[in-house]
Amino acid sequence: MRRRLGSVRARATLAATLVVAVALVVAGAAVLFALRSSLIGQADTEADSVARNAASALANGFAYDDLGLPDGDENPVEVLDRKGKAVAVGEDVEGMSVSARDSARLNSVDNDDAGDTDEGAADEEDPLGAGDIADETWYGEGTATVEGETGDYRFAGVDLVTQGGVPLTVYAGAPLSAEHDAVDTALTTMLIGLPLLLVTVSGVTYFVTRRALRPVEGIRAEMAAITASEDLSRRVPEPATHDEVARLARTTNETLAALEASVERQRAFVADASHELRSPIASLRTxxxxGAAHPELLDVEGAVEDTVRLQRLAADLLLLARLDAGERPSDAHFDLAAFVREEVAQRGGDRIAVSVEAKSAEAGSTGEESVEVAGSRGQLARVLGNLLDNAQRHTRSSVTVTVRRAGQHAVVEVADDGSGVPDGERERVFERFVRLDEARTRDDGGAGLGLSIxxxxxxxxxxxxxxREAPTGGALFELRLPLAQRLTSGA
Structure with missing residues (x-):
């Protein structure tokens, strides 16, 4: 049971059923209240009409026997004097409950004096004159016995004074049997219809939800199959709609495509790394x-070169692995122009001297614009070193490094006067283990990781x-970094 309620379909169906049930109960109660109020209002109108007709006849001088009161089973009528004694009753009326009369007076909108029935009150002067009928009508519920049967009625009470100056009160009732029957019928209909309606709502909600979530189940099943088969080339089905499920499917496929590309890149990286590591290791082993067999033939310098090349390759591979793992650089702030000068000054053994054109914000260089960046000095030194190594391999006579500020970016340009990079190869040159000049040896050209790093x-x-192409005709590599954001405090 818990597992079934754990599904979206079950929860949606239960929620919809509960909401509809609450709404129907509230609406049903409101309908029953409105129906009862309407029927009671009709009964009040009927009782008031009968009571005032009798009161009008009495006020106009009709004798009690000449009132022509209606049959008791339709509208029981009783005329009382101020002492509560019945002076006239309708036909077949055997009695009306006193509580009905008390209820009528208690529900009066103006009952300060009219509700008193004791002898002291009877002796008081009635506010009505001879032949007058009170404007107020008192309403209440009670019972009346007609021909031996007692029923519920809605009563109206009207005060009057006859032309002879006798104060009287006429009580007339309207039966509530129609109200009871209507309310009972409506209640029975609701009790029968409510469960049927809830079953219908539950079924429709479950069907609609199941149909709406069918694509989600397809996505889940396909993802489970992809996980089991480890085949990242597969894609989940995309419904031909424009709703949230379709967007979920498209996002899932985009994620799968990115994951597939990442895995393929990792596989290619591992294969290329294994191939690149095999050569220096094999050479060093040879x-x-x-040397072990013939010490006099040991090429110590060659062994050292192979060891250094192997060390550099291992360092490059480790750095790429850290970058692929999402390693974040530090946020040290430093002046890029001074940094470039320091790194170039530390280089030794370059085939061509490197010239630096940079502006610095160091002391003693007032008026020059600061080019401050934030990041890892070690990683950026690696970038500059790789660019300079690449320029040294391809230049003919000059290598120039320029540091400048361009808007909110610091720009480092490394230019040479070599053969340059063809237009069609300017993106491929940044791929891992790519060497445009396949004829040059690994000893001279490296493993093809420098520009990728x-x-x-x-x-x-x-x-x-x-x-891009340098002004001298060679290659110009442009490194753009965001300027460091300095926090300034207000005075």
């Missing part, structure tokens, strides 16, 4: 084995790395 680090810092 040299060591030859540089772009990934730039993206992690909220920036970008692109390549």
């Amino acid at each position: 040299q060591l084995e030859v 540089a772009r990934d680090v730039a993206a992690r810092h909220g920036g970008s790395l692109t390549v």
Whole structure:
């Protein structure tokens, strides 16, 4: 049972049924109240009409026997004097409950004096004159016995004074049997119809919800199949609607596509890394084995170079793994121009000297604009080093680094005068393990990870790395980083 109620269909059906049930109960109660009020109002009107007709006849001098009171089973009538003694009653009326008369007076809108029935009150002067009828009518409920049968009635009471100066009160009743029958019939209809209506609502809600959630079940089943088969090329079905379920399916497929691309990229990365690691390890092993067998033939320098190359490749792979894992750079603030000067000054063994054109905000350089960024000095140093290494491989005679400010970004440009990068290869050059010049050796050209690492680090810092043609005809790599946001306090 708990499992069934755990489904969306069951909860939606139960909620809809409860809401409809509450609404029907409230509406039914309101209908019954309105029906009863309307029927009681009709009974009041009928009783008031009969009472005033009798009161009018008495006020105009008719004798008690000449009143022509209606039959008791339709409208029981009783005329009382101020002492509560019956002076005239309708035909077949055997008695009217005193509580009916008391109720009528208690419900009066103006009963300060009219409700007194003791002898002292009877001796008081009646406010009505001879032949007058009171404007107020008192209403109440009670019982009357007619021909031996007692029933419920709605009574109206009217005061009057005869032309002889005798104060009287006429009570006339209207039967409530029609009201009771109508209310009972409506209540019975509601008690029968309510369960049927709730069953209908439950069934319709369950059917509609099931139909609406059918695409969701299809998405769930397909996702379960994808999980079981580990085939990320599969996609969940997208319904031809424009509702939330369709958007869920599209988002799920987009997530699957991104996950598939990520997995494929990881697989390719592992395969390429294994291939790239195999070469220096095999070379180093060969040299060591030859050296072990023939010490005089050991190429120590070559072994050291292979070890260094292997160390650099391992460092590149570890950095890429950290970047893929979502490692966030630090938020250290530093001046980019001074940083570039320091990194270039520390480089040794470059084939071509590197010239730096940068503005700095260091002491002693007043009037120059600050180019301050936030991030990891180590990772950005790696980016600059990779760009300079790439420029050194391809340049003919010059390598230039320019640092400038462009709006809310700091820009570092590394330009050479080599052969440049063809238009069709300017995005491919940033892919991992890509070497445009396949003829050059790995010893000279590296593993093809430098530019990929540089772009990934730039993206992690909220920036970008692109390549275009340099003014000297070679390649110009442009690194854009957001300027550091300085917090200023008000005076």
